Amino acid sequence: MTSPAMALTWAEIHRFARSPLVLPLVLVLLVSRTLSTWRDMTDWTIQSVDAATTLVLVGAGVMLAANLAVLRERGGGTADLLESLPLPAANRTWSVLCASLFCGAAAALLVLSLHVPTLLVGAAPAGVFRPQELAAGVLAVMLMGALGVALGRWVPSPVAAPVVLMLIVWSLFQFRDSWLLPLVPTQALPFEAARPPLWHLLYLAALVTAVSLAAVMRHRRTTGTVAAAVAASAAVVGAATLTAVPSAFEGAEPVELAGTHEGRVTVTAQASACEEHDGVDYCALPGFEPWVPLWRDAIGPVLEAAPPQAPQLEAVYQYTGYAFNDLEGGGYALVGTTWGRNGGEVEYRRAVAGSVAAFMAGFPPPDVLQSDGQGGFGCDAAGQARTVIALWLLGQTEAPVAAGTEREHMAEVGSDEVVAVELPASVFGAVSYGQAELDMAEELLADPNTQTLVHQEWERLVDVETTLEEAADVLGVAVPPGEPSGAERGTACA
Amino acid sequence: MRVMPRIVFATARAMDWVPLGVAALVSVLITAWGFTGPYVDTDLLAVSLRSAAVLLGAAAGFGLTDAAENTTAASPVPRWMRQWTRTLLAGAAAAAAWGVAYLSVELRLPEEHSGVFAGLPVEAAVVILTGLACTSVVRRWMNGYPAALIGSTVLLVLVAVSLMYRSEFWLWYPPSAPEWEGLHRVWAVLIPLPLLMLVIGNRENPR
Numbered sequence A: 001m002t003s004p005a006m007a008l009t010w011a012e013i014h015r016f017a018r019s020p021l022v023l024p025l026v027l028v029l030l031v032s033r034t035l036s037t038w039r040d041m042t043d044w045t046i047q048s049v050d051a052a053t054t055l056v057l058v059g060a061g062v063m064l065a066a067n068l069a070v071l072r073e074r075g076g077g078t079a080d081l082l083e084s085l086p087l088p089a090a091n092r093t094w095s096v097l098c099a100s101l102f103c104g105a106a107a108a109l110l111v112l113s114l115h116v117p118t119l120l121v122g123a124a125p126a127g128v129f130r131p132q133e134l135a136a137g138v139l140a141v142m143l144m145g146a147l148g149v150a151l152g153r154w155v156p157s158p159v160a161a162p163v164v165l166m167l168i169v170w171s172l173f174q175f176r177d178s179w180l181l182p183l184v185p186t187q188a189l190p191f192e193a194a195r196p197p198l199w200h201l202l203y204l205a206a207l208v209t210a211v212s213l214a215a216v217m218r219h220r221r222t223t224g225t226v227a228a229a230v231a232a233s234a235a236v237v238g239a240a241t242l243t244a245v246p247s248a249f250e251g252a253e254p255v256e257l258a259g260t261h262e263g264r265v266t267v268t269a270q271a272s273a274c275e276e277h278d279g280v281d282y283c284a285l286p287g288f289e290p291w292v293p294l295w296r297d298a299i300g301p302v303l304e305a306a307p308p309q310a311p312q313l314e315a316v317y318q319y320t321g322y323a324f325n326d327l328e329g330g331g332y333a334l335v336g337t338t339w340g341r342n343g344g345e346v347e348y349r350r351a352v353a354g355s356v357a358a359f360m361a362g363f364p365p366p367d368v369l370q371s372d373g374q375g376g377f378g379c380d381a382a383g384q385a386r387t388v389i390a391l392w393l394l395g396q397t398e399a400p401v402a403a404g405t406e407r408e409h410m411a412e413v414g415s416d417e418v419v420a421v422e423l424p425a426s427v428f429g430a431v432s433y434g435q436a437e438l439d440m441a442e443e444l445l446a447d448p449n450t451q452t453l454v455h456q457e458w459e460r461l462v463d464v465e466t467t468l469e470e471a472a473d474v475l476g477v478a479v480p481p482g483e484p485s486g487a488e489r490g491t492a493c494a
Numbered sequence B: 001m002r003v004m005p006r007i008v009f010a011t012a013r014a015m016d017w018v019p020l021g022v023a024a025l026v027s028v029l030i031t032a033w034g035f036t037g038p039y040v041d042t043d044l045l046a047v048s049l050r051s052a053a054v055l056l057g058a059a060a061g062f063g064l065t066d067a068a069e070n071t072t073a074a075s076p077v078p079r080w081m082r083q084w085t086r087t088l089l090a091g092a093a094a095a096a097a098w099g100v101a102y103l104s105v106e107l108r109l110p111e112e113h114s115g116v117f118a119g120l121p122v123e124a125a126v127v128i129l130t131g132l133a134c135t136s137v138v139r140r141w142m143n144g145y146p147a148a149l150i151g152s153t154v155l156l157v158l159v160a161v162s163l164m165y166r167s168e169f170w171l172w173y174p175p176s177a178p179e180w181e182g183l184h185r186v187w188a189v190l191i192p193l194p195l196l197m198l199v200i201g202n203r204e205n206p207r
Helices: A003-018 A023-037 A044-054 A056-074 A078-083 A089-118 A131-154 A160-174 A197-216 A223-244 A289-305 A345-360 A385-395 A435-446 A450-456 A468-475 B003-014 B018-033 B042-062 B079-108 B120-138 B144-164 B180-190 B192-201
Strands: A274-277 A280-283 A315-320 A332-335 A404-411 A418-425
Touching: A003 A056, A003 A089, A023 A044, A023 A056, A023 A089, A023 B144, A044 A056, A044 A089, A044 A131, A056 A078, A056 A089, A056 A131, A056 A160, A056 B144, A089 A131, A089 A197, A131 A160, A131 A197, A160 B018, A160 B042, A160 B144, A197 A223, A274 A289, A280 A289, A289 A315, A289 A332, A289 A345, A289 A385, A332 A345, A345 A385, A385 A435, A385 A450, A385 A468, A435 A468, A450 A468, B003 B079, B018 B042, B018 B079, B042 B079, B042 B120, B042 B144, B079 B120, B079 B192, B120 B144, B120 B180, B120 B192, B180 B192
Parallel strands: A280 A315, A315 A332
Antiparallel strands: A274 A280, A404 A418
């Protein structure tokens, strides 16, 4: 490259660095990504894809800045002035192109290098870290930069870039499984059929080259450029074919999972996938093994506080999809494919500990609660002694919270009609309870003698017929004044 | 007040309608795409209608740039009146274009889905107003298409950031989500914000 071209490239790089469209967007993306993932436990498989996909925001800035840089030449009266410059239009295209590719890659790498380490804070990461996905994100930003330049040269209107940008974003949603897109936002689970990122990387690199050459060819069509453009286009087609053909997919084979039901439900119950700790099988989906200690930590205190005569928890299953249909009866707890960190784990811990506590205190399993009994969906457990016991068990892990309601869309029995129903919702499933139960559980949690009394009187305390007043007598606490219990708020739990 | 019609016609002639025209065309095309598959996916149609609103909001901002600002600044018509005239014209055109896309969806929607998008116009109104508001504020510092491009980028940033925060008040729940029904009340609450931004952006220049 001649020195005027070098100088111009540097000047363009400086303009990119000062552009209100590049660094501010890097900052916005960095801050919003880091904050929005701060309380979610890291799953590398998903985070690699998400980190790459959200780089589109930086790509947008680079694309618009590159487009503006090329369109600058079309400002009023500039054409005559440019004629006297040492560099012809094609070289100016090269300069903006080099600057946008360089700045695009630098901006993307800056975001990734600062954001990815934050995912390790307070984390026990699950899944597979895939640097190829991140590389695809960087290449996508470079592609958008090149696209900005090419659009400026071929469609010299300020409208073109925003419209194409919007089309890119729209197609990310519309064709979310197509590997012909620069980025594929579909969130895979670690054990699902592999993504073909290596071919896809080649495809992206070929696209970047082809679009760059297309930009230059607006003003320079020498044999060399044309030949290079043809070669790049051939590479795009070739890599696209290899990317889109499923046989080229590499990586792990999809894992056969027990309990898969019509492709909707995936529950691990494979012996090989389960680890036994204190008589409980913890069955993690492949890739999620690092979360077993987190689940144990949430469930352990509940198991310890319960007496030996309480129903035994047999297994903890991790599931994706709707697991209720497949697992009948009780004896198990379910955990999903998400967890929290940096304070976000409290709700997850409460949910799983609550489900174990509900099972031990004899509440019906979730699949029963969500079907229409006599008086509607869900049930009310206010006024029952076992509610307080379940809350006390839950309190060993996390402080119990009030029950709420949840709108659920449900198919009516015997018809296709889908109705929205208001269901009670608490950590015990579709079960409601009141402030009196919460207050009493809090009192019990503060009392060191509770455990001994609960162990002695367990059978009586978890009996459906036992009332709060009777439990208060047994446990030596007062019944807190609360709203009237039971039947007024729905069917009482059986 | 007698000058108002003249200002409106003169401004309408002076405005750059190409961005809105292109955006309108693209909006209709992307929403029509939702009917090309074997079945109608209302979630994807919502994405298309929302994308159309963002695109039209960004394009409407181009209507706020005034190539002859240095000349019009000397005219007796105050800046706020000139800019509000542009805002109303561009906003009405963008809303009309979105309305066409929306109606083309509503009319072709299979019966079992009818009425599912009833809340979307509120959303589109907020997005288009926000697009106008972003450019109108950027216009205080610069003019020409860089102002509109930066305004569009600010709109894009707002959309992208709001997409990233999934919470109870997430603005972008799809129609299949249980939150969809209450969602448009949240959008309606947002309407005053872009209006306030427009009041700030369109006011008189201190210079």
